[in-house]
Amino acid sequence: MKLELESVRKSFGGVEVLHGVSLTGEGGQVVAVVGANGAGKSTLIKVLSGAHPLDSGTLLLNGERLALRNPRDGIVQGIRTVYQELSLVPELTVTENMLMGELPKKAGLIDWKAAHQRAQEILDQIGFSGIDPHAKTRQLSVAKQQMVEIAKSLVAEPRILILDEPSAVLAGSDLDALFALVRKLTAGGTLVIYISHRLVEVLELADKIIMMKDGATIAELEPAKTNEDEMIHLMAGRKVDQIYPTRREDFGQALLRVDHLARPGEFEDISLQVRAGEVVGLFGLVGSGRSELAETVFGARRPVGGQINLGGQPLRARTPKAALRRRMALVTEDRGHTGLVLGMSVRDNVILATMKGPLLRMRRASARAAQRIEQLSIKPADCAARPVWQLSGGNQQKVVLAKWLEVAPQVLLLDEPTRGVDMATRIDIYRMVDSLARSGMGILLISSDLTEAIGASDRLLVMREGTMAAELDPASVTEEEVLAYSIGTPT
Ligand SMILES: Nc1ncnc2c1ncn2[C@@H]1O[C@H](COP(=O)(O)OP(=O)(O)OP(=O)(O)O)[C@@H](O)[C@H]1O
Ligand SMILES: [Mg+2]
Numbered sequence: 001m002k003l004e005l006e007s008v009r010k011s012f013g014g015v016e017v018l019h020g021v022s023l024t025g026e027g028g029q030v031v032a033v034v035g036a037n038g039a040g041k042s043t044l045i046k047v048l049s050g051a052h053p054l055d056s057g058t059l060l061l062n063g064e065r066l067a068l069r070n071p072r073d074g075i076v077q078g079i080r081t082v083y084q085e086l087s088l089v090p091e092l093t094v095t096e097n098m099l100m101g102e103l104p105k106k107a108g109l110i111d112w113k114a115a116h117q118r119a120q121e122i123l124d125q126i127g128f129s130g131i132d133p134h135a136k137t138r139q140l141s142v143a144k145q146q147m148v149e150i151a152k153s154l155v156a157e158p159r160i161l162i163l164d165e166p167s168a169v170l171a172g173s174d175l176d177a178l179f180a181l182v183r184k185l186t187a188g189g190t191l192v193i194y195i196s197h198r199l200v201e202v203l204e205l206a207d208k209i210i211m212m213k214d215g216a217t218i219a220e221l222e223p224a225k226t227n228e229d230e231m232i233h234l235m236a237g238r239k240v241d242q243i244y245p246t247r248r249e250d251f252g253q254a255l256l257r258v259d260h261l262a263r264p265g266e267f268e269d270i271s272l273q274v275r276a277g278e279v280v281g282l283f284g285l286v287g288s289g290r291s292e293l294a295e296t297v298f299g300a301r302r303p304v305g306g307q308i309n310l311g312g313q314p315l316r317a318r319t320p321k322a323a324l325r326r327r328m329a330l331v332t333e334d335r336g337h338t339g340l341v342l343g344m345s346v347r348d349n350v351i352l353a354t355m356k357g358p359l360l361r362m363r364r365a366s367a368r369a370a371q372r373i374e375q376l377s378i379k380p381a382d383c384a385a386r387p388v389w390q391l392s393g394g395n396q397q398k399v400v401l402a403k404w405l406e407v408a409p410q411v412l413l414l415d416e417p418t419r420g421v422d423m424a425t426r427i428d429i430y431r432m433v434d435s436l437a438r439s440g441m442g443i444l445l446i447s448s449d450l451t452e453a454i455g456a457s458d459r460l461l462v463m464r465e466g467t468m469a470a471e472l473d474p475a476s477v478t479e480e481e482v483l484a485y486s487i488g489t490p491t
Contacts, residue, residue: 001027001062001159003191008047008057012390017043019215020057027159027189030182032202034195035212036235036422037394038379041195042084044212045162048193049081050074078159082149082166084195084393084420090138095119097137098152122151127177130287143169143286143448150178161185162193165393167201168419171448172285172487179205197394197422198449199228211235228423236424243427244455245434247475251458252276253312255442256328256411258297261306266292267466270306274411274442279433281457281474282446285486289466290446291332294413298330299323311410324353329409331400331417339400342389346378349388349399354406372402375432377425393420401429412436415446430456450479462486 003025010018018040025031033041046052048059050068059066061077068074074081088097095116096103104114119133128147137145146169153161163182167175182192182205196202202209202223209221211234219234232240256274261267267289274280284290295301297308299318308315310326320330332339340349347369369384376398378391388396397420404412414433418426433456437443447453453460454474462470462485470485484490 001189001191002060003048003160004058004060004063005044005048006058006060008044008059009055010043010047010052011055017215018047021212021215021217023210023217025160025191025193027191028186029207030186030192030194030205032194032196032206032209033212034197034199034202034209034231034235036379037398037420037425038392039212039235040215041212042164042392043215045081045164045193045195046083048074048160049079049162051081051083078156079162080153080156080158080160081162082146082153082164084164086142086145086149088137088145088148088152091136093133094131094135094137094140094148095133097148098122098133098155100152102155119151122154123147126151126154126181128174129177141286141291143171143174146170147174150181154181157188158185158190160191160193162195164195165197165420166194167196167198169416169448170286171450172483174286197420197426199231199423200451203228232423235422238424240424240427243423244430247458248277248279248434248437251278252440254309255311256297256444257307257309259307259309261293261296261303261308263292263296263301263304265466266296266301267463270463270468272444272461272468274444276440276442277437278459279437279443279445279457281453281460282444282463283448283450283453283460283482283486284446284463285448287465288463288486290448290463291415293463294330294415294444294446295332297323298328298413300330324407327407327410328413329353329404329407329411330413330415331404332415339403340388340396343387345385346373346388346391346399347384350402350406353403368406369402372405376402377428378402394422394425397421398425409441411442411444413444413446416448417445418447418449418452426452450482454479454482464488 005023007020008018009020021044035041047054050071050073053069098119099115104111116133123131131144150166170178186192206223210217211219252275254273254275258272261270270293282290296303299320299322302318310328347365350369350372351365378395378398388399401417418429433443445457457474460472460474462482464486
């Protein structure tokens with residue numbers, strides 16, 4: 001099986017986003033597509049899946065020309081896609097989402113028993129743990145939803161499987177399961193197209209790497225003959241000497257103190273401190289309770305017991321509003337639901353949290369937004385008036401960050417701030433976190449990216465199944481040790 005995309009062009013509203021992109025792949029291969037945020041990766045795979053009809057160029061499968069008008073056409077050809085934005089129907093169960101349109105029937109009626117069984121079988125085959133086929137998908141964490149999306153694409157064995165940032169929210173054994181799955185599918189002759197900003201992962205998995213920049217393919221690389229530094233250099237057009245800034249050393253008083261906080265079923269007896277000038281890392285696998293903890297500290301969930309102190313004073317009113325008034329902000333991992341209003345402009349999203357009624361003048365709002373767009377290099381540079389949904393995934397993430405920086409918080413809770421963000425911009429974010437800390441802010445950095453959790457923090461907390469499993473010195477700890485604490489097998 002051979003796939004050939006040639007000279008593909010695609011415009012949105014008169015603006016050309018893909019300028020003649022070409023890509024080839026064969027059954028049994030993993031072809032990785034890498035590039036900075038906004039480079040055009042997702043647009044390219046949407047052309048390939050049928051979600052965006054191409055403007056010009058050709059798409060050949062085994063030498064035959066395909067004209068895909070919609071994703072259905074793609075599916076008929078055996079092309080399955082896991083999009084970057086999750087697309088499950090929240091009110092439906094895991095089984096309904098996975099088997100939508102293909103639910104087994106008996107005597108004209110849906111055979112639910114067989115359906116749940118089939119869904120469970122697929123999940124088990126992949127090795128994704130702890131997902132109940134009967135659960136409504138809205139009850140699942142972002143990571144579990146991602147697993148369901150992947151499982152859904154495997155209901156019929158695909159000829160071509162496209163994965164757009166599948167690993168951004170996975171860690172530990174679930175990430176291993178994903179890799180094993182990719183290897184199994186390619187061994188069976190499937191072509192896997194794999195998009196990721198985690199370059200180490202790409203180097204490990206791919207047979208070849210296609211690099212995109214500004215809507216064009218600029219290089220084809222062989223994993224054995226390149227490395228992370230070279231790839232970042234090619235993508236960003238600049239050399240990086242160091243990914244993480246040096247650790248900070250001078251800390252002030254505790255800005256945030258959490259004592260014995262609990263929400264039964266989510267987490268128990270959690271105590272922690274974040275001092276002025278300090279970046280405290282919080283690592284934990286899916287289900288460890290880290291995001292629930294952050295949301296509770298911020299007031300978006302109600303604790304059952306425990307105290308929170310901010311700047312030495314107890315925080316009694318437990319609402320996000322009260323937290324914001326006391327200058328504590330939370331950057332959430334789920335940008336689509338809690339971070340952004342997708343239909344509103346980038347400018348309005350940036351000033352949303354600080355807006356005090358209609359009084360904030362347009363001109364000032366525009367100036368504030370323009371400054372953040374530049375600071376975080378949000379692309380395209382003229383995006384201020386555009387609705388956020390038009391931005392690429394990583395750039396949406398930067399808008400979330402911009403919005404909370406506007407609050408000028410004293411304590412900043414960052415939940416997966418670099419999810420879906422390209423390496424060069426990640427480095428910028430680490431620099432920014434560093435300079436915020438050095439200016440006296442206290443930062444809690446929640447991450448399921450082990451390298452990041454260790455590299456960017458001054459002190460590292462590890463959560464496991466709702467409890468605080470360890471406090472470690474990131475300067476001397478290894479990835480294996482941290483992982484062992486997070487799964488409960490420290491030696
Ligand atoms: N529907 C749309 N309307 C207008 N512009 C769009 C649309 N979809 C994408 N774009 C623009 O196309 C460009 C490429 O976006 P794309 O989502 O393909 O980037 P990407 O490489 O996937 O980035 P990321 O790593 O952030 O996911 C961006 O500038 C984006 O704003
Ligand atoms: Mg994308």
